[in-house]
């Protein structure tokens with residue numbers, strides 16, 4: 001957890017653990033380990049004090065993901081002016097989840113569209129400039145809004161990273177990811193027709209969702225790409241479908257598929273697959 005003094009780092013951790021807001025929390029709360037079914041997460045609070053700088057550097061270098069908070073216009077500017085460059089100068093290249101904290105203070109309600117837009121405008125230049133920022137979300141420890149999601153998104157940034165898959169600037173799949181998906185398409189196309197028919201699409205669904213979807217659903221997907229129910233999905237439509245998943249933040253689906261075909265997080269084939277005993 002990083003961010004300027006007073007943006008609410010310690011409060012956010014406390015809100016997450018205690019499910020309640022405590023005003024005037026201690027300056028720094030101790031490291032906290034949360035064990036889930038699949039991942040164990042250690043949340044480390046830090047201080048932006050110049051005295052604690054060495055400690056901050058050490059913790060940041062050990063991190064798998066950085067949760068970076070801001071809470072007003074000034075601290076938002078500091079994200080671009082100080083924090084991102086600080087992380088880069090340490091050679092840290094892990095995903096960053098940016099959090100617009102204390103959302104209770106600058107929005108009337110969570111469904112207030114103009115407020116949402118304001119936040120997007122505020123951070124858009126940051127998302128453009130710093131690719132390592134995966135996304136920006138709003139939350140409030142005081143009102144307990146979005147607290148769990150913030151930590152979930154951090155975990156997901158590590159277990160299902162979006163950066164190897166999707167180029168935000170170009171709004172398209174990264175070349176390496178695309179070539180993996182092209183290979184997967186080739187392997188899925190068992191009948192070598194150049195398109196994925198119903199049976200092959202069922203295999204695709206099973207591999208990417210763990211279950212087969214009803215036939216109507218397949219036809220819906222086909223219709224989206226202008227394919228008749230009797231036809232199949234060609235490579236162009238297949239890649240377009242994957243791109244849509246990426247754009248909608250459903251990169252978990254893409255990862256499930258890639259992993260089913262033995263790809264590692266760096267998009268190489270696993271050694272155990274390449275060199276079986």
Ligand SMILES: Nc1nc2c(ncn2[C@@H]2O[C@H](COP(=O)(O)OP(=O)(O)O)[C@@H](O)[C@H]2O)c(=O)[nH]1
Nearest residue numbers: 005006007008009010011023024102140141142
């Ligand atoms: N309105 C509002 N105030 C908050 C929220 N979270 C923290 N604060 C207040 O912000 C101040 C700084 O919080 P703290 O957690 O100590 O910040 P830190 O220095 O980043 O650890 C405290 O007075 C908190 O009560 C929030 O979600 N909404």
Ligand SMILES: [Mg+2]
Nearest residue numbers: 009010027028
């Ligand atoms: Mg603190």
